[in-house]
Amino acid sequence: MSGRLCFTSDYTRGAHPNIIKRMTETNSEQSPGYGTDEICASAKERIRKACGCAQAAVEFLIGGTQTNAVVIDSLLRIYQGVIAADTGHISVHEAGAIEYGGHKVLTLPHHNGKISAEDVEQYLEDYDQDESHEHMVMPGMVYLSQPTEYGTLYSKEELTAFRSVCDKYSIDLYVDGARLAYALACLENDVTLQDLAQLCDVFYIGGTKCGALLGEAVVIPDPDKIPHFFTIIKQHGALLAKGRLLGIQFDELFRDDLYLHIGKPAIKAATAIKAALAQKGYRLCYDSPTNQTFCIMENEKLERLGQKVEYGFWEKYDADHTVIRFATDWATSEEETEELIRIL
Amino acid sequence: MSGRLCFTSDYTRGAHPNIIKRMTETNSEQSPGYGTDEICASAKERIRKACGCAQAAVEFLIGGTQTNAVVIDSLLRIYQGVIAADTGHISVHEAGAIEYGGHKVLTLPHHNGKISAEDVEQYLEDYDQDESHEHMVMPGMVYLSQPTEYGTLYSKEELTAFRSVCDKYSIDLYVDGARLAYALACLENDVTLQDLAQLCDVFYIGGTKCGALLGEAVVIPDPDKIPHFFTIIKQHGALLAKGRLLGIQFDELFRDDLYLHIGKPAIKAATAIKAALAQKGYRLCYDSPTNQTFCIMENEKLERLGQKVEYGFWEKYDADHTVIRFATDWATSEEETEELIRIL
């Protein structure tokens, strides 16, 4: 790239070295296609164990938008929509992938990137009581991201409340874990993989942003929940011929519980950056304990900063200020962090 | 795998060693996402040069079904369908991905996996003359595969005839090159990359089956043909965050024209296998000069064969016979081929 420090996103680097090593070692082996190989089998088994869910179906997809589209399309009937925060990835940044599949995203106003079980319950109750609800999109599932797009976290108590509401109204709960490793590595987090397996109808464990080259692992604790998932994946153009490539990512990410701590360097770096920003008088946005740090900067400072650091543009704050993002990842080094702090 | 020889498909192995090497070397570098990095830029430039088409848009997608769905959806208006052989990949083996996008596949009977420009012209003329054609799906493009699903080839003359028909009826011509390297490596072939760039509205250069870990390169000679292709890719869940992974595949496949000869070992092996089969009295199906060999076997022989070789099941021939497939690839060794011939 540019010689500048790079904190734009958590998908700027390649993969964890173990993954590259495994890819190199197994490259000349022949294996059957479409995820039916032994490496995939091993990776699935490791994920089932990590989730404490021996019977779960596990399938590997390639990216987050694809995974959300395939899962949501699988869970909903044609007349149903998905409830999400108005800041949810599916609401804003998937170029209409959910609507392309025929489903409306039913948005609720976010609080720090989150919605509450109470808000969802109120929405469902209003829907039921609306005399013209048969003319409206029926809510069929709830979409959450853990951590959220703003780096915030749902607690186990909050997820349990969502589960209760979903049970009460017979709708599904789905968690998008694109950055799940950064939640799991976070002291503030009290939601384990086992909790997710117990509380969700479906969730996915993010690979792309958490040390893999590519790939997301969809976990369906009750495999009967989505019949013919393989064919749906194929129909959505989401089936990888050399599926073992995805198997390798997750077999390595779940060897010796690597996934549970791979996010720690990112959290450590983000914590240091947040402290430095606060100490230097910058205003932080959102109470984000994970690997993303959002900060309100004067526009005139941005130009100077940009000469030395690549950061993420988040949104215009006002005429004179901009919200920017520093994203750390599993491979952010202490040197990079220190250098960034010196520059700020 | 199993200790048996494996000739089931051309996507059983990893990637060409150059690709693995490049992935290893560049793994710790940071680069921008979604294919906007320098490696992708280099790969695109190499492909433009190889196609003799300096202004072409080139985009990297992940797999064949995905690519077909995205391209067809981009080219057609909602009321249009795509003409294809009834044996075309989009007709049979994409789990309805084209229909999922709202478009009908308008099938014509194949001859050795191919359709003819005359058949297409007749179809278009019949459509125009049908008094109720406004109640029917309007044909909006032609889909061909080169080589076809049966390993056969279109000649330059044949493709030129398709171009004329498409021009006459103002519809698009699209070529699926999932196995294009095996056509290019074939003596019988007279269609170059430059020819494809001149004759097609869109075509794709297959990576997955031709030495890459994954990836297909879509070439749009006139980039105005598909506005906002990036957003369509994203909408279809087909955008890779770490796009450089795809860039590496094609930057290596097109370094020093590797792609033009990478298929040669496969053709050499297939030629030897075909000769051996014929010599041993087996019946071959289709006049396939590329890397797939189709052969009618007695069912009782199959079991014995299966103990030593993994082959592809193609279809039931009759009560006592089965059509099987031997697929070779860019890495099939002379030893493997000789061993197979000994066993046959």
Place this chain on the structure above:
Amino acid sequence: MSGRLCFTSDYTRGAHPNIIKRMTETNSEQSPGYGTDEICASAKERIRKACGCAQAAVEFLIGGTQTNAVVIDSLLRIYQGVIAADTGHISVHEAGAIEYGGHKVLTLPHHNGKISAEDVEQYLEDYDQDESHEHMVMPGMVYLSQPTEYGTLYSKEELTAFRSVCDKYSIDLYVDGARLAYALACLENDVTLQDLAQLCDVFYIGGTKCGALLGEAVVIPDPDKIPHFFTIIKQHGALLAKGRLLGIQFDELFRDDLYLHIGKPAIKAATAIKAALAQKGYRLCYDSPTNQTFCIMENEKLERLGQKVEYGFWEKYDADHTVIRFATDWATSEEETEELIRIL
């Protein structure tokens, strides 16, 4: 129109006089919308009685293509397709409405417009045994038309065989009765409304071509078969605000069993026309006992004929001949028929 006799189709006239009378009488009454009025309730009850199916759900839609699209979309899951004759209305003349809903029409070759239960069973067995069937569209239902697009009929024995195959493979059976009144009025027919209610998962009773101004009555013998059908209808733009208009059509068509004999004049006329054609040496196509008569004519005769009669163009037969259609309807008079026969 033109002063010429008109035998082009069975939807050239308005409605049965009883319908117009009822519309006039009730025009100034106020009633609730969307089919929740008392006339619709009465019409539904009459249809349930005529079908011998007290618990059936009955819903009124507006036209045939719409009804097929809504019902098929309701019955299938996203990864499923519908089996139909290659001459089926959904295969050819609905402008891709089924594919627009995301579903492939899986065609079987027709025999006189019909397919057989044996063909369907073979198709389903082949699908099951195909090693790559997970990459293919799963058949989820069978579509038949009674009478067919060629005016032919399924017998009760044939429909019973379809039922068995559908049960064996756990897929649905759906019958399109756009011209059902002409089957019911036909001596050759042995399939009653009660039979349809017992043998089908869903079928529709055609109004538009059978004496109504517009409207088709969907019958779902087991109402749990399609949950939230009302919302699906609305989502498909198929819900009529002044639903009573459809209620009136069917309340009149099923008053005193009118629907069971309304087609008789059409059958009588068609029988006379067929006899006259045969007697005059014309070649008839298809063994159609219902209200459509298909006949192969020399092109040079067509021009003269066209000066006195409007007929339906069906298809080119060869360079010198054309297949044309004479359609009669519930209101075809003996005078019109005699006049046509004189001209032939």
Place this chain on the structure above:
Amino acid sequence: MSGRLCFTSDYTRGAHPNIIKRMTETNSEQSPGYGTDEICASAKERIRKACGCAQAAVEFLIGGTQTNAVVIDSLLRIYQGVIAADTGHISVHEAGAIEYGGHKVLTLPHHNGKISAEDVEQYLEDYDQDESHEHMVMPGMVYLSQPTEYGTLYSKEELTAFRSVCDKYSIDLYVDGARLAYALACLENDVTLQDLAQLCDVFYIGGTKCGALLGEAVVIPDPDKIPHFFTIIKQHGALLAKGRLLGIQFDELFRDDLYLHIGKPAIKAATAIKAALAQKGYRLCYDSPTNQTFCIMENEKLERLGQKVEYGFWEKYDADHTVIRFATDWATSEEETEELIRIL
């Protein structure tokens, strides 16, 4: 119905007597199908004249949701969405029909049921300036209703401002005129049919709620705007076989400019009701000059009221109050209005 007064909606009655008369008179005539008959031709010509737009394409569809779905699907490319008020009919009460067609409804907060050209311009500018807008749904058109779902009106100045914004950003302007007759009959209104034809890319003239039995007339001032509209209508299940039924509605509604004043009795009645409500101390919502009157009622009063009048439930206001709607129509009599006022 119930013996009670009925002010629930503007689609409770049949059609204007002229329509019923014409249907009766022409019932036994034979005419070609699908809107190609002479009555449709006459109706289209009358509409073109009333709109001062000799070259406009006019097509008749059946209902509002269907019309919106077909038009929006015709105007947008797959990657585009439609901007609408969050209270727009397409946003709330069409059961996801727009999303079923693959398009996102991009909502803006309403003001009295309206959005402003400034809000739209800001949205389009923000979209353009957002660095990740290629990952978002591209706005492709603006949807307005005239009058709005809350009975409010856009002025000619406001519509002209929308036109400017749409031109500036090269997107389309579409007006849903489901209740257009009630705008045209309103003193406060300064937007004529000719204005709509000059300012919109497409608009529709509502029939169902304005004196027709069913039907909406889509006007496309520049017919090249939507190629193959007929086939799109068919594909969406929206083509009526006996199209003359729709022709009759509009040939009568536009005979002697009936449509321009048919809404007057509704406006007169609504004005009287609003005055009475205000005089009796009820709180009115929205400044609605058309045929809908919204009023905040104490829940305990509602039960008593409901014994004598059928009104429309609109929404819960708070624990003790409800917003209800009184809708008048082209046939509301002075007696009905006086009786209602007595009861209030």
